[in-house]
Amino acid sequence: MRVLAAMSGGVDSAVAAARAVDAGHDVVGVHLALSRAGGTLRTGSRGCCTIEDAMDARRAADRLGIPFYVWDFSERFRDEVIDDFVAEYRAGRTPNPCMRCNEKIKFAALLERAIELGFDAVCTGHYATLVDTPHGRELHRASDAAKDQSYVLGVLNAEQLAHCLFPLGSTPSKAVVRAEAEERGLTVAHKPDSHDICFIPDGDTKGWLAERVGVAEGPIIDRSGAQVGTHDGAHAYTVGQRRGLALGTPAPDGKPRFVLEIRPVTNTVVVGPKEALATAEIAGSRVSWAGRAPDAASFACDVQIRAHADPVPAGAEIVDGEVVVTPAEPLDGVATGQTAVLYDGTRVIGQFTIDRTRSAVPVEA
Known part of the structure; x- marks a missing residue:
């Protein structure tokens, strides 16, 4: 199978690419240049898309003996992720740029180009599991609950999942990945994880937004x-x-x-008051299903509203294209613009962007 390995310059994507090679696939590495802004290129940037990251990815590809390229997706990243981030804040919403990046860049723009070039799949270092069933491919949580990234992959649809490869999904811990990287001689074995928003490298989101929103x-x-x-x-x-x-x-x-x-x-x-943050209902119309859609308009599920939040049992209903979710216990501090990912056990059912919420505490209280 011809596999395009997305290599961020971190240890996870490097080991994922290595495992794809070990599996006998014809692997080509690619690093996505997502920004031309000087702040994301200097040493000390805290994101995941610096010039140093591109160099780390190239060294890893050389170590694995695979071809390597850098693709400039900065214009599309600006249009699809950065501009969306600013627009959402202008609208009083709280967006998740990592979700938009996965949806619009890593598994839309990248996958589209990969298929055009004859690749069968895109391989990434995400911690999630793919399961092939008679009903089609399903997206499930990773074995390591602490590293599970199925939430940020909840935006993927059935067609995209059919062309995905997540070699780290069954790995029991990040420590195992780092040990494997060291054994393979990869220089990124002990590289710190990226954090913060990659296009705001100094972490000052408030100041960055003030310049653009006013x-x-x-x-x-x-x-x-x-x-x-x-x-x-x-x-x-x-x-x-x-x-x-x-x-x-x-x-x-x-x-x-x-x-x-x-x-x-x-x-x-x-x-x-803090009690008024309790949310009794959430709803949204920007919906996608990770594989097959629910069989009925009403169904039981677990809902997760943040990448590292605990899932909460809930009932969901599809009404005129909108998904309305009522959790068994109130959710805490939900903001419009957040993503709600729905699960059936470990399986991701789908996701939607939260457009409206209803407080569990009446205004009179």
Whole structure:
């Protein structure tokens, strides 16, 4: 099988490529150049797409004896991921750029080009498991729960899953991957994991957004509509935030208040008690199914709203193209723009972007 190995420059993708070679596949390595911004190219950047990462990927490919290329996807990355990130914040939503990158770049743009060039599959270092069944290919959680990345892969559809290869899915731990990399003589064996948003290398998301969204003073109100403070830019706040509110009017009960809602049209931030963060229902219409779609309009599932959150039992219903999920227990601090991934045990059913939420605590409370 001809396999295109996406090599980020990290240990996971290097070992995944090595295992694809060991499996007898005809493997070609490729590193995606996703940004031309100087900040993502300098030493010390905390993302996953620096010039140093490209060099690490090349060294790994040389060690494995496979061809290696760098593909410039920076324009599409800007259009599909960065511009979307800014637009979502302007709309008062909290986006997940890693989900968009997987959806639009790594398993859309990359896979499209790979198929055009005659490759059968794209191999990545994600920790997730693929299972072939009579109903088609399914996406499942990885063996190592601590490293499981099925959540961020929940955006993949049946056609994309048919061309995916995740060699690390059954690996019991990251320590095993690092030991294997060292044994293979890969220089990335002990390279630290990437973190933060790759196109904001200094980690200052608030400052980065201020330059692009702008700064405009607006009111901070409580659930009754009374103004309790002011802010210098709604984009700097996220649902569930407690620190940095600088409210001039204390709550009647003296308890701390948290951000409950962002209203971009009026540039308003809504705050309230921690109890009001409890979410009784979430819904969204940007839906995709990871393999076969549910057999019925109503079904039981587990819902996960963050990459490292615990799944919560729930009931889901498809109504006029919208998925409405009611968790068995309230979810905590859900923001529109987040991704909800639905599971059946270890199997990923699908995902949707959260468009609206309903608090478990009435406004009168």
